[in-house]
Amino acid sequence: MKKTILLIVFSLILSVCNAQEWFTSFDVAKRLAIVQNKMLLVVWEESLNGSIPLIIKSDNGSTLIIDLAQDTRLDALIREYFVPVKLPESNYEDFIAAAEGRGFNYINKLTDNSIKIMDVNGNILNIDASTEVMTDFSELIDKYALNTAFFNMELRNYSNDKTYLSSYLLAEKYIEFAIYAKKELRSELIDLGNIYLEEAEKLLSKSKIDNVEAILQKIELLRIEESLILNRVGKANRQLNRIEPNEIDPINQRMYGFLKYTIYRLQKD
Numbered sequence: 282m283k284k285t286i287l288l289i290v291f292s293l294i295l296s297v298c299n300a301q302e303w304f305t306s307f308d309v310a311k312r313l314a315i316v317q318n319k320m321l322l323v324v325w326e327e328s329l330n331g332s333i334p335l336i337i338k339s340d341n342g343s344t345l346i347i348d349l350a351q352d353t354r355l356d357a358l359i360r361e362y363f364v365p366v367k368l369p370e371s372n373y374e375d376f377i378a379a380a381e382g383r384g385f386n387y388i389n390k391l392t393d394n395s396i397k398i399m400d401v402n403g404n405i406l407n408i409d410a411s412t413e414v415m416t417d418f419s420e421l422i423d424k425y426a427l428n429t430a431f432f433n434m435e436l437r438n439y440s441n442d443k444t445y446l447s448s449y450l451l452a453e454k455y456i457e458f459a460i461y462a463k464k465e466l467r468s469e470l471i472d473l474g475n476i477y478l479e480e481a482e483k484l485l486s487k488s489k490i491d492n493v494e495a496i497l498q499k500i501e502l503l504r505i506e507e508s509l510i511l512n513r514v515g516k517a518n519r520q521l522n523r524i525e526p527n528e529i530d531p532i533n534q535r536m537y538g539f540l541k542y543t544i545y546r547l548q549k550d
Contacts, residue, residue: 303356303365307372311401314364315437318430320406321399322363324349327370328394335418347418349396355418362426363398376403383476398425401436404476406469424466431458439477445484445496452477453503459510471507478503495530502536509540514547 304310305326314321324333333349347355359365368376380391390397390408396416398407407425429436432454439447455474459467478500485496501524508517521540529537 303367305367305369307366307368307403310364310366311403311440314401314429315433315440317364318428318433319362319364320425320427320429321366321401322359323366323368323397323399325370325373325394326367329367331394333394333396333416335416335421337418358422362422366399379403396421400429400473401440404473406473408472409469424463431461443480443484445481445488448477448481448484449496449500452481456503456507456510459507467510471510475507492530492532495532498524498528498530498533499536502533502540505540506536509543509547514544518544518548 304313310321313319329350331350335347335349335355337345337347339345349355356365376391377388380387387405387408390405396407397405398421399405432451435447435451435454439451441447452474455470455477459470459474462470482497482500485493490496501520505517505520508514508520517540521537521544524537526537
C-alpha cells in the first residue's frame, strides 16, 4: 500500500491539481465523515499561518518536503483518505472543555500546531505521534486512514443520543476493532475507546437503572480484554484473579468465561 501511495503522491505533484477547500465547520465535516466512513484530518486554522511540513519519501531514498500551510498540491489526496478540517480558534474553548481530565499528552496534542487525526466526535486518535519531527505523509495515510464502517452504527447512535449505553457500545466497538488493526495502532485505538468507556462510567453514575453494578463489572471485564489485545497476558490474569467467580453477575458470566479460557490458552495451561 505504501508504494501505491507514493506513486499517487508523486503523480499528483507532477501534475496540476485543483485545490479543494478544507471544512471550517466541524459539524458539517462530521456529517460527511459519517457518510463516507472516514476519520478527520484536523489542524488549527491559525497554525496555517506558520509551517506544517510533510515529508514524502521514494523507494530510491529521495525525499520531498511539502508545507501543508503553504502548498495545496496534497489537498486532493487528503480528501481521498480523510475529511480535512481547519478548526477556527472560536472552537478552542469547547475542545479544551471536552478534553478535561485526559492528561498532559492529550492536551498537548490538542493544543499544538501538528496534524490531529480525530473521529467524528472530535476525539484524537494519534496522541502518541511525535510533534518534534516532520510528518511522514505516506505513513500518516497508511496508519490512520481508517474505514470506520465497522463501527459506523455506533458512531451514529452516540452522535444522536449520548448515553452510558451508546458510549459503552462505541468503546466496545473501538476495542474490538483494535483486534483487527495493525499492531502499532492497537494501543491508540484502545486509548480512543477508553475515552468513551470513561464517559460511560460517568453517565452510568448519573443514571437510575437497577443493574449499575453489573454494568460497571462489564466495563471492568472489557478493560481486561484490552490487556489481552495488547498481549499483556500476565496483567490480564492478575486483573481477572481479583474478581471472585461467585461475584460475577449472570449477564457477565459468558464474558468472564471467555477471558478465563483465553488466558489459559495463551499461557498454554
